[in-house]
Amino acid sequence: MRMQSSAILSELVNRWLTKVATLIAVYVTFRGHNAPGGGFAGGLILGAAFVLQFLAGDEPSIRRRPIRNPQKLLGAGLLVAFGTTLAPLVAGRSPLESYIWKLETPVIGEVKLVSSTLFDLGVFVVVVAVVLMILRALGTEGAGVSARREGAESGDQGGVAS
Amino acid sequence: MLFVAIFAQFAVGGLTLVGLRRRPALAAALGVVVLASSAMLVAARGIGGAETSSYSVRWLPILGFNLNVQLDGFAVVMALLVSVLGAAVLIYSLAYFEHDGTYARFVGLFMAFAGSMFGLVLAEDLFTMFVFWELTSVWSFLLIGLNDKSTSARQAAVRALLTTGAGGLCLLAGVGILQVQYGTTSFSELLAVGPSGDLAHAAAILLLLGAFTKSAQFPFHFWLPGAMAAPTPVSAYLHSATMVKAGIVLLARTSPIFADVGVWRWWVVVAGVVTMVLGGWRALREVDAKLVLAYSTVSQLGLLTVLFGIGNRYATYAGVAHIVAHAIFKVGLFLGVGVIDHEIGTRDVSKIGAARRAMPTTTVAMVLSLLSMAGIIPLLGFATKEKALVALLDLERDAVGVVALGGVVIGSVLSVAYSVRLLRAVLRGDDTVGSAEAATLSSGHAEHPSSIVVRVALSGPVVVAAVVSLAAGLTAATVGGWLVAPSTSLDVDAVSKLALWPGINDALITSAIVIVVGVVIGWRASLSQPSASAATGERVFDALYDATMRLAKRITAVTQSGSLPIYVGVTLLVAASAPIAGVVIDAAWFEGGVSWGTPPEALVSIVAIVLAVGVALAQPRFAGALFLGGVGYAIAVLFAMRGAPDLAITQLLVETLTIVVFLLALRSMTQKVGTRVGWTPRVLRVGVSVGVGVAVPLFLLAARASRTGPSPAQEYFARSFDEAGGRNVVNVILVDFRGFDTMGEIVVLAVAALGVVNLVRRAVR
Numbered sequence: 001m002r003m004q005s006s007a008i009l010s011e012l013v014n015r016w017l018t019k020v021a022t023l024i025a026v027y028v029t030f031r032g033h034n035a036p037g038g039g040f041a042g043g044l045i046l047g048a049a050f051v052l053q054f055l056a057g058d059e060p061s062i063r064r065r066p067i068r069n070p071q072k073l074l075g076a077g078l079l080v081a082f083g084t085t086l087a088p089l090v091a092g093r094s095p096l097e098s099y100i101w102k103l104e105t106p107v108i109g110e111v112k113l114v115s116s117t118l119f120d121l122g123v124f125v126v127v128v129a130v131v132l133m134i135l136r137a138l139g140t141e142g143a144g145v146s147a148r149r150e151g152a153e154s155g156d157q158g159g160v161a162s
Numbered sequence: 163m164l165f166v167a168i169f170a171q172f173a174v175g176g177l178t179l180v181g182l183r184r185r186p187a188l189a190a191a192l193g194v195v196v197l198a199s200s201a202m203l204v205a206a207r208g209i210g211g212a213e214t215s216s217y218s219v220r221w222l223p224i225l226g227f228n229l230n231v232q233l234d235g236f237a238v239v240m241a242l243l244v245s246v247l248g249a250a251v252l253i254y255s256l257a258y259f260e261h262d263g264t265y266a267r268f269v270g271l272f273m274a275f276a277g278s279m280f281g282l283v284l285a286e287d288l289f290t291m292f293v294f295w296e297l298t299s300v301w302s303f304l305l306i307g308l309n310d311k312s313t314s315a316r317q318a319a320v321r322a323l324l325t326t327g328a329g330g331l332c333l334l335a336g337v338g339i340l341q342v343q344y345g346t347t348s349f350s351e352l353l354a355v356g357p358s359g360d361l362a363h364a365a366a367i368l369l370l371l372g373a374f375t376k377s378a379q380f381p382f383h384f385w386l387p388g389a390m391a392a393p394t395p396v397s398a399y400l401h402s403a404t405m406v407k408a409g410i411v412l413l414a415r416t417s418p419i420f421a422d423v424g425v426w427r428w429w430v431v432v433a434g435v436v437t438m439v440l441g442g443w444r445a446l447r448e449v450d451a452k453l454v455l456a457y458s459t460v461s462q463l464g465l466l467t468v469l470f471g472i473g474n475r476y477a478t479y480a481g482v483a484h485i486v487a488h489a490i491f492k493v494g495l496f497l498g499v500g501v502i503d504h505e506i507g508t509r510d511v512s513k514i515g516a517a518r519r520a521m522p523t524t525t526v527a528m529v530l531s532l533l534s535m536a537g538i539i540p541l542l543g544f545a546t547k548e549k550a551l552v553a554l555l556d557l558e559r560d561a562v563g564v565v566a567l568g569g570v571v572i573g574s575v576l577s578v579a580y581s582v583r584l585l586r587a588v589l590r591g592d593d594t595v596g597s598a599e600a601a602t603l604s605s606g607h608a609e610h611p612s613s614i615v616v617r618v619a620l621s622g623p624v625v626v627a628a629v630v631s632l633a634a635g636l637t638a639a640t641v642g643g644w645l646v647a648p649s650t651s652l653d654v655d656a657v658s659k660l661a662l663w664p665g666i667n668d669a670l671i672t673s674a675i676v677i678v679v680g681v682v683i684g685w686r687a688s689l690s691q692p693s694a695s696a697a698t699g700e701r702v703f704d705a706l707y708d709a710t711m712r713l714a715k716r717i718t719a720v721t722q723s724g725s726l727p728i729y730v731g732v733t734l735l736v737a738a739s740a741p742i743a744g745v746v747i748d749a750a751w752f753e754g755g756v757s758w759g760t761p762p763e764a765l766v767s768i769v770a771i772v773l774a775v776g777v778a779l780a781q782p783r784f785a786g787a788l789f790l791g792g793v794g795y796a797i798a799v800l801f802a803m804r805g806a807p808d809l810a811i812t813q814l815l816v817e818t819l820t821i822v823v824f825l826l827a828l829r830s831m832t833q834k835v836g837t838r839v840g841w842t843p844r845v846l847r848v849g850v851s852v853g854v855g856v857a858v859p860l861f862l863l864a865a866r867a868s869r870t871g872p873s874p875a876q877e878y879f880a881r882s883f884d885e886a887g888g889r890n891v892v893n894v895i896l897v898d899f900r901g902f903d904t905m906g907e908i909v910v911l912a913v914a915a916l917g918v919v920n921l922v923r924r925a926v927r
Contacts, residue, residue, distance in 0.1 A: 028811075032890060033888035033889070033890055033894065036811055038893045040896070041812050044818075044819060048819060051822050074916075081904075100887040114886065114887040114888060120893070120896075123908055126911060127908075129915070130911050130915040133916075134823055134915060134919075137918050137922040137923070138826040
């Protein structure tokens with residue numbers, strides 16, 4: 001049972017909502033270190049945008065390019081998180097120890113980058129991938145199950161013993 | 163340098179499996195070069211030299227575990243055997259596999275095995291030895307099962323792995339006891355300590371179990387003949403010349419330490435003698451030449467076990483000498499049988515005689531190796547067998563000595579007999595039938611006769627092995643001199659010398675009697691005697707294996723009903739009863755008092771409660787899901803009111819997505835809830851629900867009341883900005899202070915998502 005495609009809804013979601021949601025998701029992820037937010041919340045926001053796309057009858061996509069292989073995204077996210085966990089070991093520090101860069105930029109002034117932000121980015125990617133995978137499995141592929149189930153139930157009504 | 167050699171062998175193995183799959187011949191050539199260089203590296207240290215050099219790599223310094231290797235006399239001999247025989251077998255394999263698709267895998271695993279075995283024989287302590295020991299078990303498993311389409315090969319591989327694996331666990335337990343008790347697993351330090359007492363006794367028994375499973379000693383001998391399912395080069399190298407010697411190496415290294423501890427000497431001698439006689443008896447009856455050799459290996463390993471287990475100064479020397487002699491003649495024999503199998507397509511002892519016209523050189527070489535195995539002058543096997551008898555005759559005539567001497571004499575008669583039987587098979591065979599059958603059998607090969615290069619590569623190692631057996635036998639005194647240092651590195655008192663002609667003495671007379679009796683038995687033994695039914699050891703193993711599997715299935719059937727209500731019910735019951743038990747035992751929960759919150763909070767809580775009741779009463783499932791989402795939102799509001807914005811945001815988002823997932827999943831389920839549920843399950847469900855509802859709040863109250871130390875929150879607040887550069891403590895905890903937890907959680911998340919995907923896929927199919 002695929003959701004009925006609604007042109008207006010689809011247009012609205014794709015033209016505005018996805019873009020705004022993506023921006024917010026990235027913003028929430030990066031502000032997380034100093035204010036409420038973080039990779040988990042950011043990932044869920046982008047995931048919610050994909051859910052909206054799905055409900056509007058489209059395949060989850062970024063800039064009209066559907067994401068066909070969320071598994072790869074999942075692996076990439078785990079690798080980023082794992083890499084940042086182990087990276088300090090190379091420098092002889094304990095795992096996940098933060099490193100703080102301070103950059104002087106011309107207009108904004110001092111910008112502080114913390115290595116754990118990268119870890120949070122890994123969390124972000126993993127969460128997005130998980131949402132996409134479940135959406136594909138239960139949404140697109142799950143339609144097959146429900147179709148078969150309905151067939152079986154109508155068979156039951158026809159008096160076929162099971 | 164030694165570590166470089168070990169590493170290089172592993173590296174070639176890895177490279178072959180990953181990069182050189184298409185060009186296995188090139189990989190094999192590279193392997194030969196690496197093995198030859200390793201051999202030269204070892205030989206450069208001096209074959210007869212007495213000096214010892216050791217190297218160490220720090221591994222887990224906190225636990226006191228390092229990889230320690232040393233190059234003493236014994237290690238030199240064993241390392242040379244491993245690398246030289248490895249190179250020879252690898253050259254042979256180039257021709258043996260020809261166009262076989264599994265060759266790349268063979269070369270890769272073979273080199274990895276060579277590296278492991280090289281490390282094993284160099285190990286300076288039990289821990290290092292254990293690490294390489296386990297690796298050799300794994301490679302052996304993979305190599306026996308190289309032909310993964312054959313059921314019997316897979317079964318044999320599993321039997322070998324489970325048997326040697328169980329032994330490996332025993333070894334680990336023994337190593338653990340010694341490490342804890344004496345603070346070291348180094349052979350030399352343990353020898354200096356001189357372990358004694360019950361714990362040392364237990365450790366000694368465990369080490370023996372490890373050695374006996376690995377070296378196929380009774381009653382664990384059954385896996386070795388089964389391992390012959392592997393291709394001939396594997397059998398020749400792993401299951402005859404090197405890996406099965408690992409147990410012997412362990413015995414050789416530990417006998418000086420434990421020989422006088424408890425049952426050690428008795429057990430070693432009895433197991434060795436039984437194995438030697440049993441193996442010899444079976445070798446006399448098998449009709450497959452490769453199985454004859456397999457059982458003869460079992461038998462010879464029994465002899466080596468006796469020699470090293472006794473820990474007598476002559477016996478140790480004889481053991482070292484016989485390891486060398488056995489490795490050389492047995493590799494020659496295995497490879498020779500492989501050549502015959504390759505050329506005329508049979509290993510039946512009544513038919514292999516047909517090969518001698520086509521392959522005179524190989525046949526002569528095999529005859530020499532057989533004579534060495536039988537212990538006939540002037541081959542190396544004679545000199546070493548002689549030393550073994552000298553050592554045993556020198557023993558005190560107490561019970562152990564008599565058993566050892568008698569058993570080895572009987573075993574030797576049998577080994578002469580099976581050698582002579584094979585000799586007759588190779589020389590006479592049943593020529594009339596044989597040649598006709600061989601012609602039909604080899605017709606497949608005849609269409610593409612093996613090229614001269616293939617023939618040289620195949621028979622070259624066989625001939626070289628035979629020539630070495632002969633040359634070393636003729637120059638026994640010189641070779642014997644080289645073996646003194648290796649023996650004294652095991653046991654400082656070890657003395658003896660090999661000799662071509664020892665002069666008339668007790669040992670020689672015994673030898674003569676043994677040979678005469680053996681020849682008579684062997685010559686009269688039938689070549690076509692039907693083999694006895696499957697070996698008893700194998701049957702017992704299979705029965706145990708099947709029983710374990712049946713038990714596992716029954717336990718699974720009882721515990722895994724496959725009913726979701728039962729799973730959820732049991733989980734919830736446990737979750738509810740544990741806190742209740744805790745609260746009952748320690749009734750401190752009310753001490754903290756109960757805070758009812760502000761009026762707005764109370765209002766939101768009431769909304770949440772009403773929605774929760776709605777979840778329970780809602781009839782269509784999706785309505786229940788919506789109510790559940792409502793409860794979640796109400797709780798998010800409570801979080802926000804209590805000053806936890808991070809929690810509130812996450813809760814809100816999770817609830818939203820959860821509702822969608824619920825609705826998607828519900829499409830595949832019936833719409834109404836529990837219409838066909840009887841009264842009893844309904845009462846049960848209500849009971850469980852109420853129990854959980856009461857238990858969880860009680861537990862939370864109790865947890866709050868039972869705080870003993872200060873909250874870690876203050877510390878996190880203090881460290882957050884300075885150390886982790888963040889003002890949001892919640893986030894800093896997630897990505898920094900407790901980042902490991904987060905790492906684990908996202909892995910769980912990923913695994914769960916993969917689970918969902920696969921479950922749905924199965925359901926669709």
